[in-house]
Amino acid sequence: MNDDKLMEIALQARENAWCPYSRFAVGAALLTADGTVFTGCNVENAAYPLGNCAERTAFFKAVSEGHRQFRAIAICGAPEGETPVKSCPPCGACRQVLAELCDDDFRIILADGVHTLGELLPLAFRLKDAHRA
Numbered sequence: 001m002n003d004d005k006l007m008e009i010a011l012q013a014r015e016n017a018w019c020p021y022s023r024f025a026v027g028a029a030l031l032t033a034d035g036t037v038f039t040g041c042n043v044e045n046a047a048y049p050l051g052n053c054a055e056r057t058a059f060f061k062a063v064s065e066g067h068r069q070f071r072a073i074a075i076c077g078a079p080e081g082e083t084p085v086k087s088c089p090p091c092g093a094c095r096q097v098l099a100e101l102c103d104d105d106f107r108i109i110l111a112d113g114v115h116t117l118g119e120l121l122p123l124a125f126r127l128k129d130a131h132r133a
């Protein structure tokens, strides 16, 4: 699975975004260690804080299906009805969720290129690191 293909899948997943409040549609495609791809889109709610980002949708789908090892995620976002051109970096909450089960070398594929989780969330809080020896 190359980066361009993963981004293509994210673009497709974005078509399912439920975003009647922000009108900003986001898609994600998460690649697991065994090559399975889980997609996600943002799913908003009339009670605004209940909305879920595309990245977390993909991640929770994968974990709930028994996956524990991840290689990369492609993310795309733009106002509904427009083709994504600009980079759509993951929000802080999603970065922390990724840090729960991904190492710092986990790859985050955006419109502007490839980043790592360590780059986007340096010094991440992980309980396994925070515990006393």
Ligand code: THU
Binding pocket: 019, 022, 024, 025, 026, 041, 042, 043, 044, 051, 052, 053, 054, 055, 077, 088, 089, 090, 091, 094
């Ligand atoms: N959103 C995502 O799904 N992922 C991101 O990385 C940034 C923001 C969603 C949340 C909300 O539904 C909409 O985009 C506007 O913030």
